[in-house]
Amino acid sequence: MIFDTDVLIWASRGSGEAAKLIHSTDERSTSIISLMELLQGSRSRRELRIIQLFFQNLHFRILPLSERIGHIAVTLIEEYALSSGLQVADALIAATAVDAGEILTTANARHFRPIRSLEVKTFRPKR
Numbered sequence: 653m654i655f656d657t658d659v660l661i662w663a664s665r666g667s668g669e670a671a672k673l674i675h676s677t678d679e680r681s682t683s684i685i686s687l688m689e690l691l692q693g694s695r696s697r698r699e700l701r702i703i704q705l706f707f708q709n710l711h712f713r714i715l716p717l718s719e720r721i722g723h724i725a726v727t728l729i730e731e732y733a734l735s736s737g738l739q740v741a742d743a744l745i746a747a748t749a750v751d752a753g754e755i756l757t758t759a760n761a762r763h764f765r766p767i768r769s770l771e772v773k774t775f776r777p778k779r
Contacts, residue, residue, distance in 0.1 A: 653677050654715070654749045656758035657686040657741075659775050664690075664706070667777050673757070674710065681713040683748040685741050721747045728767060736766040746770050 655674065660682065662670035674680060687707065694700045707714065724747035725740075732738040738746075742763050749756040750769050758764060761774040 653679065653773070654681045654683065654745075654752065654754045654756050655686070656745060656756060656760065657682075657689045658759045659757055660686060660690060660706075661693075662759065662775070662777050664703075669777055670775065673775060679713070680710055681715055681752065681754060682707075683745045684714055684716050685744045685748070687714055689741065715748050715752060717744065717748070718751070721751050724750055732766050736763075738763070738766075 659670055659673070663674055690703050691700060694703060721744065725743040728738060728743045728746055729740070746756065746764055746767050749771075755771045755773050756764060757773045757775055759775045759777055761772050764770055764772045
């Protein structure tokens, strides 16, 4: 299962539901794009280290970009940017999941719902 950035943010903010979901998954993955988004949002070196340890301690597989993922992402942008507002980062995350043949777990299902080649699991946090 590939976790979208938003689910990881929910977990980092103390959402028990997000933590439970992540811990209940045997094979945890995320796109390198999600890792970069989290690192970019860091406010200190300490937060950077906490993020790195989170992925390391939970044995996340960080899925790199590839030429194939780039081609899939371009196709998704061509097909969905105008009709659904698909953004570059989401296209790359979706393309990573499609390429890996894995389910994408996200709280932003509406960003990904139009993509027919992508299997999405919706995370609904309590607010």
